[in-house]
Amino acid sequence: MAVDVRGSLRGAALGGTWWRDPRVRSLGYQIGSVAIVTALVAYFAHNASVNMARQGIASGFGFLDREAGFEISTALIPYSPADTYGRALLVGLLNTLVVAAVGCVLTTIFGVLLGIARLSSNWLLRQVTLWYVEIFRNTPLLLQLVVWWDLLRISAPGPRDAWQILPNIFVSNRGLAYPVPVWHEAHIWMLVAMLIGICLTILVARWARQRQERTGEQFHTILAGIGLVVLPPLAVFLAAGAPLDLDKPALAGFNFQGGVIISPEFAALLFGLVANTSAFVAEIVRSGIQAVSWGQTEAAGALGLRQGQVLRLVVLPQAIRVIIPPMTSEYLSLTKNSSLAVGIGFADFVSVANTEMNQTGQAIEVITILMAVYLTISLAISAAMNVYNKYMALVER
Amino acid sequence: MTDITHDASAGLFEARRGVVARSWDWARTNLFNSVLNSLLTLMIVYLIVRLAVPLINWAIVDSTFVAQNDAACKAAGGACWAFIGNWGRFLLFGRFPDPERWRPALVIVIFAAMMLMSSRVRLSGKTLFIMWGGGVAGSVALMFGGFLGMPYVETELWNGVPLNLLLTVGGCGFAFPVAIFAALGRRSRMPAIRWLSVAYIELFRGVPLITVLFMATVMVPLFLPTGVTIAKLWRAEVAFTLFFGSYLAEAIRGGLQVIPRGQYEAADALGIGYWRKTRLVILPQALAISIPSLVNTSISAFKDTVLITIVGIFDLLGDVNSAMNAPEWRSAYWEGYTFVAAIFFAVCFFMSRYSQSLERSLSRARPGPRRK
Secondary structure, X not given: OHHHHHHHHHHHHOOOOHXXXXXXXXXXXXXXXXXXXXXXXXXXXXXXXXXXXXXXXXXXXXXXXXXXXXXXXXXXXXXXXXXEHHHHHHHHHHHHHHHXXXXXXXXXXXXXXXXXXXXXXXXXXXXXXXXXXXXXXXXXXXXXXXXXXXXXXXXXXXXXXXXXXXXXXXXXXXXXXXXEEOOOHHHHHHHHHHHHHHHHHXXXXXXXXXXHHHHOOOOOHXXXXXXXXXXXXXXXXXXXXXXXXXXXXXXXXXXXXXXEEEOHHHHHHHHHHHHHHHHHHHHHHHHHHHHOOHHHHHHHHHOOOOHHHHHHHHHHHHHHHHHHHHHHHHHHHHHHHHHHHHXXXXXXXXXXXXXXXXXXXXXXXXXXXXXXXXXXXXXXXXXXXXXXXXXXXXXXX | XXXXXXXXXXXXXXXHOXXXXXXXXXXXXXOOOOHHHHHHHHHHHHHHHHHHHHHHHHHHHOOEOOOOOHHHHHHHOOOEHXXXXXXXXXXXXXXXXXXXXXXXXXXXXXXXXXXXXXXXXXXXXXXXXXXXXXXXXXXXXXXXXXXXXXXXXXXXXXXXXXXXXXXXXXXXXXXXXXXXXXXXXHOOOOHHHHHHHHHHHHHHHHOOHHHHHHXXXXXXXXXXXXXXXXOHHHHHHXXXXXXXXXXXXXXXXXXXXXXXXXHHHHHHHOOOOHHHHHHHHHHHHHHHHHHHHHHHHHHHHHHHHHHHHHXXXXXXXXXXXXXXXXXXXXXXXXXXXXXXXHHHHHHHHHHHHHHHXXXXXXXHHOOOOOOO
C-alpha cells in the first residue's frame, strides 16, 4: 500500500528505529486497544460472577422458562401470569413493535402535512404550525407523554359522561373506544375484488405510461385506479346485501363493552410519540422542500405545469432524496423513544424487562436481551430505509 | 413588478395610504388570497378562540395565586399558581436542605451566566474551556459543600434544576473527548480501532437511553469489585457520557467528512505526524463545521436528562411528581407540568435560536457547502 511505503520510508529516514515504523505502531495501537477492551470485559465478567455467586443469583437465560407471575394489561397474544418470563418479554416486544409501526405511519402522514403547512401562503397557518413545532421540539418527550397520560387518565371524564368525538367513538378515562365491523363471509370476497382491482390498476398504469411515451396522450390513471379499486368491492358489498354490522362500544356497568378499547396508556404513548416526532418530521419535510432550488419551480411553471403538478412531478421527487436519510433517523428515534412507555406504565418491551429485572435480579441477562433486540430493530429499520433510499436514488439520471 | 420606478412609486403611494388600507392589503395577500385559504383562516381563528378563551380563563381569570391547599383553587375553578408559589423552591431544588438552598440557586445563576457569555460574547476556545470547566467544577464543589462553613450535602439530595444542568453539561463535557476519539477512530485506517469505534457508536445509538440508564443503575454495581460502590448519580453520569458521546461522535464525523482531501494531503506534505495534523489542521476546521449539530445534540441531551426520574433520581420532573404526592396539592399537576415545560422551553428555545444564528454565520463565513 502506498501509505505504508511512504510511512516506512519516513521511518527509515528518521534513523530507521523499528518503533518509528508506522506499520509496527499501527499494529501496536490495535493490539493495545483490543487488549485493554478485552481486559476490561474480563475484569467486569469476573466481578459479576463473584457478585452473583455471593447474592445467590444463577446466571444464564434459564429464568426465561420460569413462571412470570405478573399481569400485563395489553397483550396481543394470549398471556396470563402463569406464562413464562420469556412469553412476557414477547408480549412486551409485540406491544413495542405495534406502537412503533403505527406511530411511524401516523407520524409520516401528520408530519408531512405539518411540513407543507409550514410553507403555506397562509400567514396564520404558518404561525400556528411554527409554534406547534417549537413547543413540541423544545420540551422533554417524557413530560409530553406524562401530560397526555394525565389528560386521558385524570382529566377525561368517566365512561358515563365520555366525550363522543365522532359518532360511536368515545374518549373516557378508561381509554379510547371505537367500533369495528363484525366479520361476514362477503368481506373476504370484497377483499378479493379489491386485490383484483389493484392488479388491474397496475396494468392500466403501465399501459397508460407506454401510450403516453408513444403518442403523448394522457390518461386519467388516478381516476381509473380509484374506480377499479373502489367499485368492484362496493358491487360485491351491495350484491351480498350490504352486510355491515358494527360492533359498537356501549356502556355496560362501569365500562364500555364491545368494539375495540385502547387503554389510556397505549393511547397516550401513541399520541405523544406521534405529536412529538411529527414536529421533527415537519422541519425535515420543510427543509427538504426548500432545498429544491426555486429555479426548478419556475422552470416547471414555464413548461406550463399546474401548481399541483409542479409539486408532485418536480419538487417532491427531488425533495424526497433530501428527506429520506433524516426521516430514517426519526423512525429510529420514535422506535427507541417508545421505551419511555416505562414512565407511564404501558407494558412495552422495556417495562416488562424492567419488571423481570426487579423480580429475578437477572440484570445482566435482561439488559443483554434488551440491547440485542433494540439493536436488531434499529438495524432492520436502517436496512429497510437504505433499500428504499437506493430505490429512490436509482431514478436519478 | 419588474419596473423599478414603478416599484418605487408604489412604495411612496403605499406609505401615504392609511394603516387600515395597508393591513387590509396585507390580510388579502397573507390570509385571504384564495377561497381555500380564506376558509382555512376562518377555521383557525375559530379554533384559536375556542381554545384560547377557556385557557385564558383557566390560567388568569379564575386562577388562584395565594392559597394553602388545592381546595381553595378548586373553588375558584382556575389554575392553582399558589402551588408553584408554595412549592416553587422545592420544585427547583428538591430535597436540598432548606437553609442551604442558595447554593443550588447560585449554581443555576452560574450556568445561566455561562450560557449568556458563550452566546453573546466572542470568546476564544481556551477561555470557553476554562470558563465551563471551572464553572462545572465550582458548581459541583458548591453542591457538595464541606468547606468555608458550608455543610456537606450528599448527592442523594441534589435534586431539581441543578441536576439537569450538571448532567447535561457534565455529560456532554466528558462525552466530547470520547466523541472526538470515537469519530477519529471510525475514520482510522487501522481495522481494529475502526471496528471498536463503530461498535461503540452503533451500540449506543442503536439502543434507547433508558436501557443505558438501567445498565448504569442495575448492571454496573454487579461489575464492580465486592465492597466498592459508586453513588447512583455518578453512574448515571457515566451512562449519559457514553450515550451522548456516541451522538456527538456522529456530529463530529459529519464535520470530518466535509474537510477536503487537500487539507490532509497538505498536512502530510508538511511532514507533520498524525496527531499534530489532526490537532492543528483537521480538528479545528471539522469542529467549527459541526458546531450547530453539536449544539443541537446538547439541546436533546438537556431534554433527555429528565429520563433520570425513571431510575429514581429526582430532577425537575421528579420533584414535580413528588410534590404532587403531597395530599393538599394532589390536583395541581397541570400547574406543575406547565412550570417544568416553561423552564425547558425557555432554555431549549434560546439554545436552538442560538444554533440557528451560528448556522447562518457559518454558512456566510464559508464560500459554499462542501466543494469536491
